[in-house]
Amino acid sequence: xxxxxxxxxxxxxxxxxEMRRDDTxxxxxxxxxxxxxxxxxSKGMLDEFGSKRVIDTPIAELGFAGIGVGAAMNGLxxxxxxxxxNFAVLAFDQIVNNAAKTLSQSAGQFKCPIVFRxxxxxxxxxxxxxxxxxxxxxxxxxxxxxxxxxxxADAKGLLKSAIRDDDPVCVMESELLYGHxxxxxxxxxxxxIGVAAVRRHGTDVTLVSFNxxxxxxxxxxxxxxxxxxSAEVIDLRTIRPLDARTVIESxxxxxxxxxxDESWPFAGVSAEVAYVVQKHAFDYLDAPVTRINAAxxxxxxxxxxxxxxxxxxxxxxxxxxxxxYMRY
Amino acid sequence: MVARKKKTDSxxxxxxxxxxxxxxxxxxxxxxxxxxxxxxxQQKIRGFCHVYIGQEAVAAGIESAIRRExxxxxxxxxxxxxxxRGVTSREAMAELFGKATGIVKGKGGSMxxxxxxxxxxxxxxxxxxxxxxxxxxxxxxxxxxxDNLCVTMFGDxxxxxxxxxxxxNMAMAWKLPVLYIVENNGxxxxxxxxRTSNVVELxxxxxxxxxxxxxxxxxxxxxxxxxxxxxxxxxRAGNGPYFLEVRTYRYKGHSVSDPxxxxxKEEVEAYKERDPIKLIESIIRxxxxxTEQELQAIRDLIKEEIDDCVRFAEESPWPDPSELxxxxxxxxxxxxxxx
Ligand SMILES: Cc1ncc(C[n+]2csc(CCOP(=O)(O)OP(=O)(O)O)c2C)c(N)n1
Ligand SMILES: [Mg+2]
Numbered sequence: 001x002x003x004x005x006x007x008x009x010x011x012x013x014x015x016x017x018e019m020r021r022d023d024t025x026x027x028x029x030x031x032x033x034x035x036x037x038x039x040x041x042s043k044g045m046l047d048e049f050g051s052k053r054v055i056d057t058p059i060a061e062l063g064f065a066g067i068g069v070g071a072a073m074n075g076l077x078x079x080x081x082x083x084x085x086n087f088a089v090l091a092f093d094q095i096v097n098n099a100a101k102t103l104s105q106s107a108g109q110f111k112c113p114i115v116f117r118x119x120x121x122x123x124x125x126x127x128x129x130x131x132x133x134x135x136x137x138x139x140x141x142x143x144x145x146x147x148x149x150x151x152x153a154d155a156k157g158l159l160k161s162a163i164r165d166d167d168p169v170c171v172m173e174s175e176l177l178y179g180h181x182x183x184x185x186x187x188x189x190x191x192x193i194g195v196a197a198v199r200r201h202g203t204d205v206t207l208v209s210f211n212x213x214x215x216x217x218x219x220x221x222x223x224x225x226x227x228x229x230s231a232e233v234i235d236l237r238t239i240r241p242l243d244a245r246t247v248i249e250s251x252x253x254x255x256x257x258x259x260x261d262e263s264w265p266f267a268g269v270s271a272e273v274a275y276v277v278q279k280h281a282f283d284y285l286d287a288p289v290t291r292i293n294a295a296x297x298x299x300x301x302x303x304x305x306x307x308x309x310x311x312x313x314x315x316x317x318x319x320x321x322x323x324x325y326m327r328y
Numbered sequence: 329m330v331a332r333k334k335k336t337d338s339x340x341x342x343x344x345x346x347x348x349x350x351x352x353x354x355x356x357x358x359x360x361x362x363x364x365x366x367x368x369x370q371q372k373i374r375g376f377c378h379v380y381i382g383q384e385a386v387a388a389g390i391e392s393a394i395r396r397e398x399x400x401x402x403x404x405x406x407x408x409x410x411x412x413r414g415v416t417s418r419e420a421m422a423e424l425f426g427k428a429t430g431i432v433k434g435k436g437g438s439m440x441x442x443x444x445x446x447x448x449x450x451x452x453x454x455x456x457x458x459x460x461x462x463x464x465x466x467x468x469x470x471x472x473x474x475d476n477l478c479v480t481m482f483g484d485x486x487x488x489x490x491x492x493x494x495x496x497n498m499a500m501a502w503k504l505p506v507l508y509i510v511e512n513n514g515x516x517x518x519x520x521x522x523r524t525s526n527v528v529e530l531x532x533x534x535x536x537x538x539x540x541x542x543x544x545x546x547x548x549x550x551x552x553x554x555x556x557x558x559x560x561x562x563x564r565a566g567n568g569p570y571f572l573e574v575r576t577y578r579y580k581g582h583s584v585s586d587p588x589x590x591x592x593k594e595e596v597e598a599y600k601e602r603d604p605i606k607l608i609e610s611i612i613r614x615x616x617x618x619t620e621q622e623l624q625a626i627r628d629l630i631k632e633e634i635d636d637c638v639r640f641a642e643e644s645p646w647p648d649p650s651e652l653x654x655x656x657x658x659x660x661x662x663x664x665x666x667x
Pocket of ligand 1 (some may be wrong): 061515516
């Protein structure tokens with residue numbers, strides 16, 4: 001039996017359950033406590049856990065991320081919330097130079113079990129500085145794991161795994177989809193890091209996506225189905241480590257793949273997926289690996305820019321017809 | 329003797345034009361912001377929208393005290409600052425609508441006005457980012473040998489970013505012509521100043537760098553003008569940076585979506601009692617600086633201007649989607665990835 005829960009509520013359940021289980025887990029970030037979270041993810045957590053474990057910080061991303069790293073090296077399990085990943089850029093020094101490297105530098109003496117989490121991606125007309133995706137940035141760094149999933153049930157199970165993981169994990173959420181609902185199982189469960197989910201089975205083409213782009217991808221699969229094209233849809237859920245096997249097995253069956261990724265195209269997640277597919281399923285491909293990304297530009301404010309910039313179902317359908325050598 | 333003293337007391341401290349300038353600019357900002365909120369409610373304006381209502385005296389007092397050639401950089405709560413620089417209501421409202429006629433062609437929206445001709449280096453959406461940037465703008469003025477300065481504005485929340493300390497230190501070490509102004513409106517989103525530090529008197533942050541620093545009443549354009557004038561003179565004389573903590577208040581929530589439950593009605597009302605527009609209006613009346621007709625003419629002008637700027641924004645075209653690919657690189661034929 002399950003319940004319908006919004007993504008924000010599922011994420012809160014994950015944090016609260018882990019904090020009840022393990023008193024070394026704490027949550028720290030801007031507006032997480034008294035304001036109940038900028039996007040209400042941590043609503044009520046201050047009341048339950050108190051100000052020792054649900055901690056409001058000043059606006060000082062580099063500082064509090066570093067405090068998290070130090071606390072993790074010294075036996076605690078911090079959850080560091082960034083109001084969005086755009087602001088985590090200030091903290092990349094601590095994430096990239098320290099969280100990711102502590103284990104290696106100390107020859108295994110110090111681990112860094114920390115979760116950095118917050119929303120990523122565009123969220124409407126927020127313009128250049130507030131519309132960026134960061135999966136490929138973080139996934140480029142050995143030592144980090146990266147999760148990016150908006151399905152409430154899976155996001156909950158993955159966040160619990162991330163909190164229990166002994167390595168640093170970056171968790172990418174979605175401002176626009178905090179209210180996105182899905183059935184969440186009752187009781188205790190985990191979703192393993194590094195395993196993709198097949199959201200829809202199909203035979204003609206493989207669609208690979210993650211995070212918010214799963215919505216237009218599934219919408220495109222519906223449209224394609226109505227035109228007699230059977231798409232298999234894979235939700236990567238974890239970006240690093242990438243579940244290449246699930247993607248490759250699917251392509252071996254469908255012989256065609258379109259990757260839908262809100263990151264910019266250059267060296268993005270879609271490029272990595274394209275690489276593993278051509279490397280391990282070259283002989284199975286009936287068409288070039290194709291991708292739909294955000295435009296290779298900064299995102300301006302006007303609605304005309306947002307429309308032009310983002311992947312959408314129409315663009316995905318067109319790409320599928322292209323790899324199927326159909327007219328559109 | 330008594331009568332004489334009374335007369336001196338009642339003499340206005342500033343020339344008539346300055347009072348009228350403050351009145352007009354503050355009224356322009358207030359009415360612009362009020363209309364922006366209405367337009368937001370009608371979904372003509374989208375995304376984040378942070379208004380300046382309550383803080384008008386800061387823009388007014390700064391602009392009357394500095395020169396047009398001086399530079400300003402600030403954060404995302406910036407419509408008022410830009411209007412103070414001389415960006416027109418039309419250019420500003422059209423930008424909020426995301427229209428091609430906006431001050432940055434619909435590319436920036438509420439948080440990002442820029443105007444090179446007004447020496448306005450922008451509204452920055454990353455809290456605190458403009459502190460080193462303003463320091464660098466000042467660096468360039470000194471490098472070029474001008475006597476211009478850069479007014480670098482930021483919020484009380486931004487004052488907690490490490491970048492402030494790095495900037496203060498280098499600005500002092502290199503005697504840069506930068507005027508740091510923290511607009512202390514009491515809150516960073518839902519977080520009061522006192523919840524972010526044990527140092528709540530923000531001007532004291534200058535002390536560890538021996539930077540001249542002082543608090544200013546930010547609800548009064550006279551006080552802001554006088555402090556900024558003094559600071560600007562000091563900076564132009566080549567003495568290096570200066571830091572003002574301007575104590576002000578935002579009447580509305582942090583942004584359109586913030587119900588502002590973290591503060592009391594009484595607190596908001598107490599500040600509204602000290603409203604800068606009412607204050608200047610009463611000084612003008614009490615000291616008979618201008619006639620009621622002159623004030624009415626300004627009110628009429630602003631009303632017409634705000635109605636006009638909304639019409640203008642409504643009627644303006646959207647930017648063409650192809651403009652997404654302009655202004656990313658100066659290089660005209662930059663090879664974007666397009667497949
Ligand atoms: C680096 C960074 N962190 C967090 C945010 C989210 N944020 C936007 S405004 C704001 C509060 C800033 O408050 P303050 O500096 O006092 O300015 P005010 O809004 O009062 O004008 C926060 C936390 C951001 N934009 N940038
Ligand atoms: Mg503030």
